[in-house]
Amino acid sequence: MTPHDSEHGALVQADRFPDPGVHEHKPRLTDTDPRSAKRNERLIALLFVISALGTIASLWAYFAVRPDGTTEGVRLSTIALGVTMAISLFGIGIAAVQWAKTLMSNREYTEERHSSASSAEVREAVAVQFKEGAEDAGIARRPVLLGSVGLALALFPLTIAVPLVSSVGGDWNVSKFRHTIWGKGVRLAYDPSGRLIRAADLTIGSVAHVIPDVPAEERESHHWITEKAKAVVLLVRLDPRDLKRDHREGASHDGIVAYSKICTHVGCPVALYEQQTHHLLCPCHQSTFDIADGAKVVFGPAKRPLPQLPITVDDEGYLVAEDDFNEPIGPSYWERLK
The missing domain is CATH 2.102.10.10 (Rieske [2Fe-2S] iron-sulphur domain)
Structure with missing residues (x-):
């Protein structure tokens, strides 16, 4: 193959597979309608609150619905813990998905590949981009949403930590x-x-x-x-x-x-x-x-x-x-x- 053939092949490949670029951004309803954005914010906050209530209910179930030594008692205790923990975890998951789909920025960005070592200017630019992304998502303008997600994420680990801590000193007679x-x-x-x-x-x-x-x-x-x-x-x-x-x-x-x-x-x-x-x-x-x-x-x-x-x-x-x-x-x- 001659250099001319190689160059010709590269040009053909470039013509056959053009760079599609970034798709045109299509605004969502929540991007153009403040009332829709507010409704979704309240819905997401409600889901986080439901998650927090599920965590509190799981703690109540752990201490109040104890196995009483019968098959029915063990079954009731297991169901109570499973259902309440599922509510707590699914509340966080569904809220996070809804938040990402309706309120977080959905713009596409491209960045050319470069060496892994970044200069000080690049690091400063990344920090600015993060700040702009947070501003674009409107996180600072949604204190109710921030409070509900903080509440849900802070309480959920208790569903695991409390049973583990309370089991310390239990029956280890192997x-x-x-x-x-x-x-x-x-x-x-x-x-x-x-x-x-x-x-x-x-x-x-x-x-x-x-x-x-x-x-x-x-x-x-x-x-x-x-x-x-x-x-x-x-x-x-x-x-x-x-x-x-x-x-x-x-x-x-x-x-x-x-x-x-x-x-x-x-x-x-x-x-x-x-x-x-x-x-x-x-x-x-x-x-x-x-x-x-x-x-x-x-x-x-x-x-x-x-x-x-x-x-x-x-x-x-x-x-x-x-x-x-x-x-x-x-x-x-x-x-x-x-």
Whole structure:
């Protein structure tokens, strides 16, 4: 290619893609009608005030609507906190969007590229531009708007800070993770129905989500919800010949194995079972465990096998636990022995 061809190509490119420049500024209604601008200013201020009221309501909900130890109480407390915090946050967000679309300057500006090091003259020019932009947006002329946004932004962090501060000095007894309500003789029941499980009813390939059998009246207590979260189990029946030789002796019954559903990575529920490979997958980060080989990790970020629940059958043929899990459930934590 000759220099002439190169120059010709550059000219063709320049002709084909001309610089569009800055589009002509089209004034909005709020730019030309002071009454419209005033209405939007009041609307935005109202949204910020609603956000502030949502923050105050969330603080009231945190202290007044406390869980009373029942499922309904926990649900009511969670809903009250969630709704009031959502009002507080969405009030700020919607107000900010409305402010940007109706009152802030919407003019387009261009600036040619230059070296990153700016001269003193350029820095002074930028400061002047910022000042002019603020004047163009009319911020100084809207004290009600400034006051409402300051109120909303000042109060919103309390929705996070107050619960965090009030939790200092709470229950940090991590030894609770070492044990669950499983124990010798506790029967296995289907989750959530609570129906007991007979070993004879499970065929090879069967998978069941399992919880400890407790009296029906206890299932509505806050204590039961906490304990259930630690004690959830996945029960699988394999062909006994598929179990590896190093499988824990005495922990299974006729090919039926039970493992904690709580992933040892970050605690997600592990419940995706692949019958052909006997692999159990965690949907959060794809940690994969081999059920036929003591739930050892075969893929993913988890570092430890799933804890196993030793099981047997009682005189009536129902599956029962022989003991608690063979090790603490869930992710690793400090003071853990292994």
